[in-house]
Amino acid sequence: MTRNINGIPHIYYDGYWIRYYTPPEDTLSEKKRLIDALTKRTFHHTEAGINTPGEKLELAREAFEREDNPQRKRVNAAMLAGALFNRATDIFTTIVDLEQKGITITRDNALMAQCSKCFTEALDLSKNVLHHSGEEGVDELWGEPVKVFTMPIGDYYTSRYRKIAQAMREIDLIGNTLKCTLRIHDSFAAAHPLIDDFVSIAKKECEILRTDMGYYQVWPEFVADGEKLTEFLAPIPRGASSALERHIKRGTLLLRGGKNLITWIANVRVPMPVSTRSFLERCEQYRDSVT
DSSP: OEEEETTEEEEEETTEEEEOOOOOOOOHHHHHHHHHHHHHHHHHHBOTTOOOOGGGHHHHHHHHHHOOOHHHHHHHHHHHHHHHHHHHHHHHHHHHHHHHTTOOOOTTSHHHHHHHHHHHHHHHHGGGOBBTTSOSBOHHHHTHHHHHHHSOHHHHHHHHHHHHHHHHHHHHHHHHHHHHHHTTSGGGTTHHHHHHHHHHHHHHHHHOOTTSTTHHHHHHHHHHHHHHHHHOOOOOOTTOOHHHHHHHHHHHHHHHHHHHHHHHHHHHTSOOHHHHHHHHHHHHHHHHTOO
16 A cells, blocks of 8 residues: 655555655666665674675684684674675676676576575574674664565565564654653653654654655754754752662663664664663663652
């Protein structure tokens, strides 16, 4: 179901009207363009040091197999996943180059099989890859280029709308929980409209492509509204006890934590259920600690 909202086409998924983009033609060259863009975005949002070049795959695998320390092995696994990811995109680039020279590569070709194998192994290792914040893994984001490789582009777009709807639902949940939690102190009354504004623009950031001209309005508003929450300081009532003062200061930190989590979800455009669940638990603990 689609409709125009303020002159912009939207499509309805799982309770949300999401900005609609017409899928490109389902060709290998278009798949390559999408995979390249998604690969760049994936590494941008994950921890540093794992964008291992494809030609270093064997070295990355040797280091992973040799490492015994669990913490270091997790990082080696992430580096190996990065190498596999880049090797897969290198192979796919070669396939597209051959296609453009008039050489047809079928799905059962050895190059296609090797590309698929690299993508699959990279996806299996993706649980070891953390978000750049150090929070939970973002294997759903990691799986985006794999989806483009394995399914028609139109089907991939459909899957993206569903993930965006899930991300929007998490953003709404975090915002509503944050307001409910901070309502216990009048000191946070002025923060409520700021939360509403940020949640609203975060959902727009979640749905809009950077190639969209509207992005030049959405991104500045998203950053500016986020800064308002980061800079918000709840006033301490005159004569407040030290316990109340500490509690209000903890609430301010909670507000910033919620703002950060909403920012991360809006940027990666997929839900972060582990981080969201942890934040909701923090909110519950804060409400329970009211003195």
